Amino acid sequence: MTARLDTLAAPWRHEEDIKKSRFLAQAAPIGSPDEALAWFSAVSDVSATHNCWAYRIGDAYRFNDDGEPGGTAGRPILQAIDGQGYDRVAVVVTRWYGGIKLGAGGLVRAYGGAAAECLRLAPRLPIVATGHLVMHCEFADLAIVTARLRDMGATVEREIFTADGAELDVSAPLDDLDAIAARVIDLSRGKIRPRRP
Structure with missing residues (x-):
């Protein structure tokens, strides 16, 4: 350590x-x-x-x-x-x-x-080490997911809109990435699968 x-x-x-x-x-x-x-x-x-x-x-x-x-x-x-x-x-x-x-x-x-x-x-x-998650989010889930990400201390660094939603690049404290990913999976009932780039 x-x-x-x-x-x-x-x-x-x-x-x-x-x-x-x-x-x-x-x-x-x-x-x-x-x-x-x-x-x-x-x-x-x-x-x-x-x-x-x-x-x-x-x-x-x-x-x-x-x-x-x-x-x-x-x-x-x-x-x-x-x-x-x-x-x-x-x-x-x-x-x-x-x-x-x-x-x-x-x-x-x-x-x-x-x-x-x-x-x-x-x-x-x-100085807090940060990491990134990328995920595809459908329009129907976008507002709630981005709000929950903010609540968990994550920042949406980039948002690229597609025909059916948005590709999100999210940064957060490295120690929190797994918990954030699990929360997004639960929130979207498994439709959103965050991954580390």
Whole structure:
């Protein structure tokens, strides 16, 4: 069994001062690497000393130290994302230098700690694996079937009308697909036979 992963329910911010340097961690839910890079550009402060970042989307990840010594900023941010059990998340930690050097270990703790605390405080949203069912539904059953599908948490992704009804492509949480299929079979008295594509 794989560990449950979450994404962010909304963007979040956390700020802290460490030895006179100000660190602002910002996190956001993202759907693609391009979206992450665009978000980094939008929220990074060009007047700051450093804007270090990382993102994780499934097996895709990337991080950037933005001028800090290699491995002291971007990688600890990525480790904070992974350590907090997040996916589809981007985090940027902006630093305004306060005149006291932190050293490599201090930088790792500061960047990773600010990112981890931001993610720990942020509102979480579970990532639910979804699957699909396809089915042919006659016109006489279409309204009741689509209403019951909605009641069961399913979404009709596509509806293609035919001469005698509609072909439905339905998405729902993967764990619920068998129960939904059984309910549709019962509801239609066996006329509708949902199947996985």
